[in-house]
Amino acid sequence: MKYDPVKVLVVEDEILLLNNIKKKIAAASSDFQVSGDAFNGKEALALIKKIHPDVIFTDIRMPVMDGLELAKTVYNDYPDIYVVIISGYDDFDYARTALQYRVYDYLLKPLKLDALAALLNSLGAEIRKKRDHKLYSLLYGQLNNNQLPPSDLPFIREIAERKFTCFLVCFGNLHTHCQQSALPDQNQADSFSCLPWEALFASAPFDISDFWVFPQQFDNIKLILTGDLNSSPQDVGLFIQKSLIQLLSGPNVTLACGQSQVSFSHLHSEWVSLRKLLFSSLIIGSSSLLPKPGPSAVLPPAVFPAASISYFYSLIHTSNTAGFMKALKPMFQEWEENRYPQQWIEKMLMQLFTILQQCLYFSDLDYEQMQSAVYFSLETQPTLSDGAERIIQEFVYWIKLNKSVPSEIETAIEEMDSYIRLHYKESINIAELAKNYHFNHSYLTRVFKKQKGQSPLKLINELRIHDACELLSDSVFSIKEISEMLGFTDQHYFSRIFKDFTGQNPKEYRSLLK
Known part of the structure; x- marks a missing residue:
C-alpha cells in the first residue's frame, strides 16, 4: 500500500535546536515529514488533535509541561502515537522513566545523523507494518459490512478516496456441502493456501503493488483486492487466472472479477455481487473467467418433469436398479455437455434426494450419510462424468439396501x-x-x-x-x-x-x- 509520509511533531523549547532536529529528520528519511512543532508539552497536545501525528520527537526538560509528562499523556490518550525522547542529559533515570510510557527510543543531543537515520528506518518499518495491519482489518471489516470504529476515522479518510478492484477466485469445485476442504490432491490444496502472492504479482506485466488476499468461508476460495490499476480488471483477472493454473497444475480455476474499480464504501456490495456470480456460474471441471463476454446463458428450470419423477418413483419402488442407472447416466451426460453450473446440478440432486427419502426406509442419519457421499463425489471429482459414476453407484447402494419395510x-x-x-x-x-x-x-x-x-x-x-x-x-x-x-x-x-x-x-x- 502506498501511504502518505509519516507525520512528525517536534517538541523543543529552544528554537535553534528545534530547527536543527527538523532539518536532520528531513535529511535522514524522505518517508518522514515534520507536520508541526511546539515549544512545550501543552502546545504539543493542542497540535495532536489538529495534525494527528504518527511520531512525536520531544525534549525532556521544557517549561509548562515537560517531555515525560507529555509522554505519559500520549501513553494514556493516544496509544497509536510513537514517542521518541531527545535529551541533552545522559541520565539513565530519565530513560527508565520514559520506558514506563512505552517510549520508542531515547536519543541524546546533539543528534547524530546516522543514529537518527537508523532509528527512522526501524520506526518506519514498524509504522508501515502497523498501518498494513490496520488497513487489512479495515478492508476486511468493510468487505463484511462491519461497523467501523470511530477511532479509525482519520485513517479511513486517508483511504476513502482510493479505488479498489475485487477478484474472487475458486480452485476446483465449490465445496459448499463438504465438512472440510477435500481437494483431490492435498498437496495442491496446501499450495493454494500458501501461494507466493507477492512473487506472482511481481511477475505481472502491469503494476499490482497494492494487493490484499482475504480468506473466505471455504478454504479453496480467496478474495483478492488490488489498489489502483494501470490496466483493465479483465486483463488483470486473466493474468491471475492463467498464473494460478500454471502454478497449481491441477483442477479448474474459476475467477470472478469486478467490472470496474470501486470505492472503499462499495467493497461489501462488490464482494456480494462477485460471490453470487461465482457460485451461480462455476462449472465443474472447467476454468472460467467471469463474467464471460457476450450474453449470459439462459438455464432451463432446475426441476424434473412430472413424468420423470413418476418414472423414478416406479423404478425405486420396484428396486429396478438397472433401469435407475440407465435413466440417470444420460441425464448427467446432458448436464456436462450443456455445461450447466454446479449449483444448478445440486438443485436437481436435491430433488432426487427427496424422491429417495420418500421411497426408501432408512434413518435420518443414513439419509445424511447418503447426501454427504453424493456431495463429496460431486465436489471433489475433476469432471462431472467422474462424479456421476460415483453418485449413481451411491444411489444404487441405498436402493438395494432398502428393498422392503423391515x-x-x-x-x-x-x-x-x-x-x-x-x-x-x-x-x-x-x-x-x-x-x-x-x-x-x-x-x-x-x-x-x-x-x-x-x-x-x-x-x-x-x-x-x-x-x-x-x-x-x-x-x-x-x-x-x-x-x-x-x-x-x-x-x-x-x-x-x-x-x-x-x-x-x-x-x-x-x-x-x-
Missing part, C-alpha cells in the same frame, strides 16, 4: 396405528410417541406415511374431524366444547383443520345440517 418397523407402525385409533381424542405428542418406539420424530413420520399412506398427525386429525362431523349434527354442544372434547387445545386451530378436511368451517357445516 418386519420390526412394520410391527411398530401397526402398534402405533392401533394406539392412535384408541387414544386420538387425547393429547398425543408425536415426538414422545416416536421416542417410545425408539424412532426419530421425522423418521417416524416418513415411515408411517409410507406404510399407512398418511402421517400420524393427519390420521389423528382425520379421526377427530370424523367425530366432529357427528357432534356438530347435535346442537347440544358448542363448537368450542366439541373442539375441547376432541383434544384440540385451540378452537381456531380446530376450525382451520376442519376446513382443510371438509372445505367448510364448523359453523358453516352445522348451518347446512339444519
